[in-house]
Amino acid sequence: MNTAGNPASSNEITRNYLDSILIEMRHIDNTLPDTTFRLFGEEFATPITTAALSHLGKDSEHGMVEFARGGAMANAIVFTGMGDTKELEDMVATGAKVIKIIKPYEDENLICEKIRHAEDCGAFAVGMDIDHAFNKKGEYDNILGFPMRPKTLDDLKRYAGMTSLPFIVKGVLSRVDAEKCAEIGASGIVLSHHNGIIDYAVPPLMILPEIMKAVNGKLAVFVDCCMENGADAFKALSLGATAVSVGRKLMKPLSEQGAEGVAETIRLMTTQLKGIMARTGVANLSSFDPSVLRLP
Numbered sequence: 001m002n003t004a005g006n007p008a009s010s011n012e013i014t015r016n017y018l019d020s021i022l023i024e025m026r027h028i029d030n031t032l033p034d035t036t037f038r039l040f041g042e043e044f045a046t047p048i049t050t051a052a053l054s055h056l057g058k059d060s061e062h063g064m065v066e067f068a069r070g071g072a073m074a075n076a077i078v079f080t081g082m083g084d085t086k087e088l089e090d091m092v093a094t095g096a097k098v099i100k101i102i103k104p105y106e107d108e109n110l111i112c113e114k115i116r117h118a119e120d121c122g123a124f125a126v127g128m129d130i131d132h133a134f135n136k137k138g139e140y141d142n143i144l145g146f147p148m149r150p151k152t153l154d155d156l157k158r159y160a161g162m163t164s165l166p167f168i169v170k171g172v173l174s175r176v177d178a179e180k181c182a183e184i185g186a187s188g189i190v191l192s193h194h195n196g197i198i199d200y201a202v203p204p205l206m207i208l209p210e211i212m213k214a215v216n217g218k219l220a221v222f223v224d225c226c227m228e229n230g231a232d233a234f235k236a237l238s239l240g241a242t243a244v245s246v247g248r249k250l251m252k253p254l255s256e257q258g259a260e261g262v263a264e265t266i267r268l269m270t271t272q273l274k275g276i277m278a279r280t281g282v283a284n285l286s287s288f289d290p291s292v293l294r295l296p
């Protein structure tokens, strides 16, 4: 609880956990680090991706298309969340490799249409944020008039089987769900508490080692929530994450500088990551070693 007697926020707990992880230095035998990132047959400059944001630009000049353009400029993967078909088409047209995360709509036809549309318009991958089925009162969620529903393993298997695109499940925060995602043949999961969708959520990095062990290389593991600098990314990658997704940290640069702000922030975080890789003996993304970290 915080001093006002309210539950501590998951973002605060996650931030504190990230800051409690410390890093050794290892300088002998090192080379210049390389952050080239390969995923699903494509090559990127960085393992830092955008998180699946949405509805940006309503109160400012720059929105989701500029967000995608910024990701493309940094040669980084761009996740996107709730949005219409035209927006996704315009995002893909920037040249960005876009991963479309679809809401767990009650309307199965809508889900099918959105999966097919993502494939037809050239998205890089598609997926679902399974953690948005309920609201905080234990009722089914309703987002902007769209009713949501929890999804079964069979539902997810059907969605994954409906497309030739990699299928990513976002909002995994337990070994149980991670194993289910591996079972249905998902190509990836995003460890996330969705910007504090519940209080006292386990920090994604606290549960990451357990999840890496459980999925045993069967799928890509993205991590989001409170990823703000290269050190956060380094810690996630050292603990086995395939890539790291950045959400709120990109919002101010986007609203102030558009695509350039997004690209600059991703490039800066990548440079910070490289700086730590150089001082810890990590030559490339295949050579991270968790023993360089001191966990609390």
Ligand SMILES: Cc1cc2nc3c(=O)[nH]c(=O)nc-3n(C[C@H](O)[C@H](O)[C@H](O)COP(=O)(O)O)c2cc1C
Pocket (backbone or CB within 6 Å): 051, 052, 053, 054, 055, 080, 081, 082, 101, 129, 170, 192, 193, 194, 195, 224, 225, 226, 227, 245, 246, 247, 248, 249
């Ligand atoms: C403005 C905003 C919109 C978001 N929209 C979506 C969405 O449509 N779909 C989704 O899966 N997550 C959505 N998220 C959650 C993010 O993808 C991410 O999980 C969360 O913000 C944690 O990352 P962060 O701490 O880096 O912001 C949204 C977050 C924000 C702040």
